Every structure is written in structure tokens, then in C-alpha cells.
Amino acid sequence: MNNTLTALLGTELPLIQAPMAGAQGAALAIAVSNAGGLGSLPGAMLTPEALRTELTTLSGGTQRPWNVNFFCHTSPVPDAAQEALWREALAPLYAEAGLDMSAVPAGAGRVPFSHAVADVIEPFRPPVVSFHFGLPAPDLLARVKSWGSVVLSSATTVDEARWLVAHGADAVIAQGLEAGGHRGHFLSHDLSAQMGSLALLPQIVAAVKVPVIAAGGIADAAGVAAAMALGAAGVQVGTAYLCCPEASTSALHRSALQSDVARHTALTNVFTGRPARGIVNRAMRELGPLSLAAPAFPLATAAMAPLRAHFEAQGCGDFSPLWAGQNTSGCRALPAAQVTGALAQGFA
Amino acid sequence: MNNTLTALLGTELPLIQAPMAGAQGAALAIAVSNAGGLGSLPGAMLTPEALRTELTTLSGGTQRPWNVNFFCHTSPVPDAAQEALWREALAPLYAEAGLDMSAVPAGAGRVPFSHAVADVIEPFRPPVVSFHFGLPAPDLLARVKSWGSVVLSSATTVDEARWLVAHGADAVIAQGLEAGGHRGHFLSHDLSAQMGSLALLPQIVAAVKVPVIAAGGIADAAGVAAAMALGAAGVQVGTAYLCCPEASTSALHRSALQSDVARHTALTNVFTGRPARGIVNRAMRELGPLSLAAPAFPLATAAMAPLRAHFEAQGCGDFSPLWAGQNTSGCRALPAAQVTGALAQGFA
Secondary structure, three states, X not given: OOOHHHHHHOOOOOEEEOOOOOOOOHHHHHHHHHOOOEEEEEOOOOOHHHHHHHHHHHHHHOOOOEEEEEEOOOOOOOOHHHHHHHHHHHHHHHHHHOOOHHHOOOOOOOOOOOHHHHHHHHHHOOOEEEEEOOOOOHHHHHHHHHOOOEEEEEXXXXXXXXXXXXXXXXXXXXXXXXXXXXXXXXXXOOHHHOOOHHHHHHHHHHXXXXXXXXXXXXXXXXXXXXXXXXXXXXXXXOHXXXXXXXXOOOHHHHHHHOOHHHHOEEEEOOOOOOOEEEEOOHHHHHHOOOOOOOOOOOOHHHHHHHHHHHHHHOOOOOOOOOEOOOOOOOOOOOOHHHHHHHHHHHHO | OOOHHHHHHXXXXXXXXXXXXXXXXXXXXXXXXXXXXXXXXXXOOOOHHHHHHHHHHHHHHOOOOEEEEXXXXXXXXXXXXXXXXXXXXXXXXXXXXXXXXXXXXXXXXOOOOOHHHHHHHHHHOOOEEEEEOOOOOHHHHHHHHHOOOEEEEEEOOHHHHHHHHHOOOOEEEEEOOOOOEXXXXXXXXXXXXXXXXXXXXXXXXXXXXOOEEEEOOOOOHHHHHHHHHOOOOEEEEOHHHOOOXXXXXXXXXHHHHOOHHHHOEEEEOOOOOOOEEEEOOHHHHHHOOOOOOOOOOOOHHHHHHHHHHHHHHOOOOOOOOOEOOOOOOOOOOOXXXXXXXXXXXXXX
16 A cells, blocks of 8 residues: 555555553554554653653664654643642542542643653654644754654644644644544634544545545544545554553553443543543543643643542542543454554555 | 445435425425435424425425434423523523513424324325434334334434334434534433544444444545445435525525535534534524523524524524534535435445
């Protein structure tokens, strides 16, 4: 299968394994790249040291192209009143769990892509760098492109697709509402503007001249074929890789993905402060799924972490982000190469 | 194109024109049926007399199969407190328009399918009857089936698809979140359970043994091909027919559909009390899009009607339901036969 996307990425298949922070590292990316797709390393939650280690493993584990992904959000200004509101919402749960709220550190987690992060990745000259929540500032983006990295980013609306192309994206990922994990919207935060893949994809294809990659709801070869019929140059698939042995998905998460509860996902901001799609659990039911009390991304994470740890220690995923797309029917405990091969049948 | 759906419906094409109450009558249905698809007459908003007239026109206008559609909601118990809340929400708009709230009649509009309605349609022995919001009670459904009518209904979740088949539907319409007009959900009113077509369709196909019809987001031959790749036995298309000369879509609605504002639709209950997808306008922005003040379906309609009429008289669609799906790219002022022919290319 040769097309504009394989030409751009240098891959055998126009198939990208979606970066899934918290559920995978270099191992999954290596397996997918070696199987002919584009494996992706999620960089957003890694410390500089961990990022360097993972990139060393990844670049040493495959001779083929790979991708590293970062978030491009604006770091929030901490808001004491908002944080107090959030802690008040969580207080009954802390009491139930016997946890001490005063021990929770303020702030936390994911930092946006920066020159400091670029310093870490520069020696590796990533073949592909993908971004979520827009693109980095022009000087930073120019630096990434100066290494020869191909640059991708996600669009959730036609306007975002046009913006990304105007600001230098080499290809656009059309992220349909079905997709698991964080929504990539960055121009408007009105969730009603988010579209299903069947509507979004052809409208983005019609609006931009760069290759468009379909993401959201694709779980098998039929989904791949459908996306290609709609004019996609390729696909990005995440959820279907979550149960592969090469992923680091927790046992709780794997179990939820392969059960009937996975059929009900929702967009929630209670885990990070930003809307992301996950399997509905107690945290989403009792606190959201969309909470006005949650601090700005990624500040909501800090006070949720002790609850998550407490319940996970009891084998309970009620306060864990169980990220998943709306189509978990492709989740199987099979090697990533096999999942990739099955998806590739959709290009035939 | 012969398959399980054309065999069931007796049509040349596995293509259904979606019934669109308020935007079309027999003329559009006749044009689509004569072009080889299944034309649909929306019956939900018609008086018995108007229904009889339309059915006479429809059955006299084509020798080919046609469909008539009804709603199966439970009639709401009027709630004075809720109605007062709604009128309070609308009061500033009435004041702006110089309208008199006390002149608004209580109750209104759409009645669910009943034996009285069945009395009207029985002489016409409709080849196909489709329902929205579930199915009628068993005795009423048995009566419809006794005439030989094929029965269809919409599912918005896998559970609803299974329910419809268990209760007698001959085929299931998988209504993706992209679809315009009223959502067909009837088992759960939790909108987070609603899925995009790319995720919903293959999961329903895997769950039931009857033919599955894809609806939502399909605007052209590529969309048809995508739906068929996902295992659909056929498609139902609405939005792409709204600008046909045979439709009765208002000039305001046509103009909105063919402009950039059509790219932002949302689910709203402010026009009828039940979530439906329309182009975002002032009523949706200021009252909703989802309002807790709106009375149960279809009671919200009564107090909105004078506002709608007032603004429409000024050439303004700010308080009109501008129903549309998330993909209006197929809306062209072309004869329905031509739209049908273009969509049919997707079966090739």
C-alpha cells in the first residue's frame, strides 16, 4: 500500500498506532513500527530522564520510522479558589478512603512541549513528531522541523484542520468524537462542535490539501476500509492496541476494556481537567462526567491521584482513568504485530 | 444492487430517504421511491386528515415501495410547574418580540402512533412502516404487521438494537450521533451513551441478525461506501435531501444548510423537549442547547411556536428548528432523483 501518507512517513502501511500516555511505552511502538505501521511513543507524561530512556530503547529497537507525541496546551495559572472547589468536591471520597487531603501537592503532571523537551529529543532526530492540542510556538516548531521530523497534529473540526495546515502541520489527524483519551480540540472548547468520524473526516478531506489521517472508532479492517472510502490517506488506531502484551495497560483497565462496561464511555474532565473519553466508572458518575469544579488541565490530576492509588490497591478501577474509544470490539490480547496485520487487511 | 435489505424492502437500492417531519411530504418520498430508493413520509406531525391526503398522494404517485414513519413516545403528563419554568425562561424573549404569553395554548403537537392513526393508514397497507423512539405496543405492532408492512425502527445503542429485534423489528436503523433531527434513543436518556456511526454501526451489525441500516453523517457516495464497508445492509440519508426542490424545507432552513453556519450543529431540546440535532442558532445559544426548563417532549413546542412565527415573519431563523446532521456537505438544490443516483454510486 503506497500513498501520500506512506510517502510522507516512510512506512510500509498508512497506519499509525495512537500514542496513549499511561498505557504504553517504547515496547508497543517498536512492535508496531517493526510490523510496518508507525509506532508512537507518548511523551507527555515522561520526565526528561524517562523520555531519554524510552527514546533510546525505541530508536534502538527498530530500523523503521517511529513517532513521538507531545501535548501543546498552555500551562494553566493555578487558581486557589478553583482548587478549593475541587478539593471540596473530593472531600467525601477522601473521607471514605481515609485519605489526608493536606498531603496532596498542588500542581502536577503533564508539561507542554518546550525547548527543554526539544533538547532531549534533538539527538534522536525523530522521524515523526505528533502534537495534541494544536502546535508549539513557531520557533519551537521550526526547530523540530529543522531536524527533518515530519509533523502531525489532531484536528477535531474543519477550522482546526485549516489552522494546523496554515501553521505548518505536514498531515492532519481527523479525530472523530468516537476516539478514546483526550480530545484534541484547541480553537473552541464548545464540545457540541465535536463531530463523529463519518461526518468529520470527509469534511476535513475536502478542506485541506495535506494527507488526512482518520482517528476515532476504527477497531478492525472494516473500519480501516470505511475510513479509506471516506478519503482518508491513512488511519490512527489506539484502543485496539490497549490489550496487546506490549502495552503497559493495567490489569484493571484491560479487564474493563474486554467487558460489557466498555460499551459505555463518556467524555470526562474529572481525571485531568480536560475532556477525555473513558469507560464510565464511579469517579465519572459521582463527580462528572463533566465537572465545573475540576481545575484547568492538567491540575485536576493531583488531588485525584491518591484516590486512584487507594482504590487501585484494592483492585478497583473506580477512580482510574479507563481511557477507551467508543469501539472496543477490537481489543484482544494479541501481539501488536498481529493487530497491525489484521488492520492492514482493510487497505486491500 | 441486491442484498438482504433490498429483498426485505422490495426496492432497487438499499437506500432509504429519512423521514423529516416539517421539511417534506409525499412529493419527496415519491421522487425517491421512483428513483429506486425507499421514499419516506413523516407522519408524526400530521392530523388524520392531512395524513390521509398525503398517503393518497404518495400511494398514487409511485408503483414502488414506500415508507411512512411515526413516533412511539409515551405521551407526557402535563406538569404545570415545568411549564411555568419554561414560560419564565421564554418571558424575556416574548417581551422583546412584543408577544403575549397568555395567548399560548397548553399542550401540543406530535401524538404517538395509536390505533386511531392505524385506522387511517390501514387502507393504504404501507409497504414499510418505520418508527422512532422504540416500537408501538405489541397489539398495535401486530396490527401493522398483519397488513404485511415491513417494520423498521432506530437504535442508538447496541442494547436498543437488541431490544428492537426482540420486539419485532424486521431491520434496525443504526442512528449515529451525526444524524440530524431527533435522536431515537428510548432505553436510556443518558446522551453520553450515544455513539458516532463509525463505532455504533459495526457493533450493532455484530449484535443482531437482521439487516442493519446506517444513518448519520452519510452525505455522498463515499459515505455510502464507508457504511457498506462497516457491514451495513443499506443506508438512510436525510440531510442531503433537504435542499431538493421536492422537499418543503423553508427558505431560511435551506439558506442555513448551504452556508458555513451549518458546520456547527448541536443536540438541543429547546424546540420540542427532546434532544434533536440542529444548526446552532440564537434559541439554542440563549436557552440551551440542552435546557432543564424545557417541558417533556413534545410540550416544549407550544410556547416556542409564537417566537418562531414572529422571527420567521422577519426573515429570521433564530427561533426555528434548523434540523441538520453533522455533514451538510451533500446539500444541493438538485432533484431528489439526482441525489439518489449520486448516493447510489456508493454501492458500486
